[in-house]
Amino acid sequence: MTNPFLNLTYEPAVESLGNEFFDAVPAATFLEHKLRFRNDRLLPMVGLEPSQVRDDDFVEAFGLFHGVRPFLALRYHGYQFGEYNPNLGDGRGFLYGQVRGVNGELFDFGTKGSGQTPYSRGGDGRLTLKGGVREVLAAEALHRLGVNTSRCLSLVETGDALWRGDEPSPTRASVMIRFSRSHIRFGTFERLHYHHQPEQIRQLLDHVIQTYYPEISAPSPEGSAHIAFFQALVERVAKLVAQWMAAGFCHGVLNTDNMSITGESFDYGPYGFLPTYDLNFIAAYFDYGGRYRFGNQPAICRWNLERLQAALGSVIPSKAMTEVLEDYERIYLSHYITLMARRLGISPTLGDRLDLGLREKLVGQTLQCLAQSQWSYPDFFAQLRLNFSPSWQDKADLILENVNLLGADWSAWRSIYQQVLQQLSPESLATVPTVLEQANPLTDLLRPRIETIWQAIAEDDDWDPFHQLVHKLQTGQ
Ligand SMILES: Nc1ncnc2c1ncn2[C@@H]1O[C@H](COP(=O)(O)OP(=O)(O)OP(=O)(O)O)[C@@H](O)[C@H]1O
Numbered sequence: 001m002t003n004p005f006l007n008l009t010y011e012p013a014v015e016s017l018g019n020e021f022f023d024a025v026p027a028a029t030f031l032e033h034k035l036r037f038r039n040d041r042l043l044p045m046v047g048l049e050p051s052q053v054r055d056d057d058f059v060e061a062f063g064l065f066h067g068v069r070p071f072l073a074l075r076y077h078g079y080q081f082g083e084y085n086p087n088l089g090d091g092r093g094f095l096y097g098q099v100r101g102v103n104g105e106l107f108d109f110g111t112k113g114s115g116q117t118p119y120s121r122g123g124d125g126r127l128t129l130k131g132g133v134r135e136v137l138a139a140e141a142l143h144r145l146g147v148n149t150s151r152c153l154s155l156v157e158t159g160d161a162l163w164r165g166d167e168p169s170p171t172r173a174s175v176m177i178r179f180s181r182s183h184i185r186f187g188t189f190e191r192l193h194y195h196h197q198p199e200q201i202r203q204l205l206d207h208v209i210q211t212y213y214p215e216i217s218a219p220s221p222e223g224s225a226h227i228a229f230f231q232a233l234v235e236r237v238a239k240l241v242a243q244w245m246a247a248g249f250c251h252g253v254l255n256t257d258n259m260s261i262t263g264e265s266f267d268y269g270p271y272g273f274l275p276t277y278d279l280n281f282i283a284a285y286f287d288y289g290g291r292y293r294f295g296n297q298p299a300i301c302r303w304n305l306e307r308l309q310a311a312l313g314s315v316i317p318s319k320a321m322t323e324v325l326e327d328y329e330r331i332y333l334s335h336y337i338t339l340m341a342r343r344l345g346i347s348p349t350l351g352d353r354l355d356l357g358l359r360e361k362l363v364g365q366t367l368q369c370l371a372q373s374q375w376s377y378p379d380f381f382a383q384l385r386l387n388f389s390p391s392w393q394d395k396a397d398l399i400l401e402n403v404n405l406l407g408a409d410w411s412a413w414r415s416i417y418q419q420v421l422q423q424l425s426p427e428s429l430a431t432v433p434t435v436l437e438q439a440n441p442l443t444d445l446l447r448p449r450i451e452t453i454w455q456a457i458a459e460d461d462d463w464d465p466f467h468q469l470v471h472k473l474q475t476g477q
């Protein structure tokens with residue numbers, strides 16, 4: 001039997017850009033290859049039927065790395081915690097291959113933990129098993145929460161022992177395959193700018209527009225396509241940040257090398273979901289100044305876009321980009337309000353029809369109550385989903401009456417929520433439970449939950465809780 005992964009048609013999209021953009025690298029050889037996770041939900045996206053793909057096919061392709069060549073360690077730089085770092089690049093991963101999805105979009109298979117490259121800087125090129133498990137979980141949870149995110153296709157435990165300062169060591173190792181729109185980062189452009197290579201910037205930009213912004217590339221003359229691209233990216237990034245903020249997600253390491261040129265979220269290292277609504281929540285233990293704290297994400301992503309603006313300045317008129325950036329906050333805020341209203345059961349189309357300002361008022365009062373009371377952020381929305389009743393339209397006191405909400409002016413919140421519900425027609429009111437179900441998963445991904453499933457793996461090599469959690473996250477149960 002042939003391996004379906006090795007029979008996919010891989011398109012040399014990045015490879016055809018030329019050697020300036022990558023280094024061909026070998027994959028590491030591992031002691032063991034135990035498939036710990038396979039994401040069957042992704043297979044149909046590249047035309048594969050899960051039942052036709054054996055575990056051994058995953059191991060052969062994504063653990064033993066048979067078949068597809070060459071593997072490309074991509075070159076990039078980036079601003080890390082505000083400082084420019086020209087010593088980056090894929091130091092523990094490579095672009096395995098690029099595949100056209102059944103929807104016509106191009107997808108990357110990228111590795112993490114596949115060995116050293118010219119960019120490893122003394123690092124071991126490896127990924128801890130816990131790091132791999134955490135990235136699988138984050139991506140599935142975020143996807144279900146409606147965040148535009150990369151996902152993990154597979155996780156193979158490799159049998160090596162790793163030493164890390166932030167995990168009890170020796171610790172177990174893994175290699176992950178990330179399924180994403182692109183591994184081209186803001187930092188990919190920053191590197192070309194740093195080396196004064198405007199021709200390559202233009203070349204990469206045209207590639208990005210053609211591949212990931214096809215709606216722009218077709219009719220527009222070159223100059224207008226370039227600024228239209230920046231405008232579309234600003235919009236995608238603003239919307240992505242709104243998605244994180246509504247999901248209660250703190251990425252943790254928003255360096256420009258962790259910003260995708262497609263506006264997709266990826267690289268889930270020290271992330272954290274909010275236990276309670278707190279703008280000062282910090283996810284990464286090494287983020288001493290709180291640069292990447294939860295509430296700073298909108299501003300930091302704008303700062304990152306400004307760094308990209310600087311890198312693109314030789315190709316796109318800077319003034320035009322400044323004008324585009326002026327719209328960032330407005331796009332962010334309006335999308336954030338829409339998504340928060342959705343978490344409260346008001347679909348985007350309904351939201352547009354409410355009295356001006358009422359939706360904003362509801363979202364504002366919700367956040368104020370959540371902040372003051374420090375009620376669980378994920379549980380609050382889960383309770384709304386579990387308890388919603390059309391009778392809330394008639395009597396504010398009934399709203400979450402069985403939930404012991406304390407510590408804030410919840411009666412003001414109930415009254416505004418009732419006012420919103422009163423503006424809905426019977427048909428619109430009937431849509432609320434479905435919207436709540438789609439927007440509010442019942443299982444959180446707070447740290448204690450991750451630690452519990454990791455404990456089962458670390459102490460008993462018991463993977464059942466992990467797989468059960470993945471299933472719950474994927475289905476929103
Ligand atoms: N164990 C390691 N060995 C070698 N290089 C590493 C290691 N860990 C991180 N790096 C490198 O350090 C830089 C920053 O790492 P960061 O954690 O943001 O990226 P990453 O998680 O390795 O990869 P990705 O951004 O694709 O998720 C990158 O250049 C990365 O390749």
Ligand SMILES: [Mg+2]
Nearest residue numbers: 257258266267
């Ligand atoms: Mg990274």
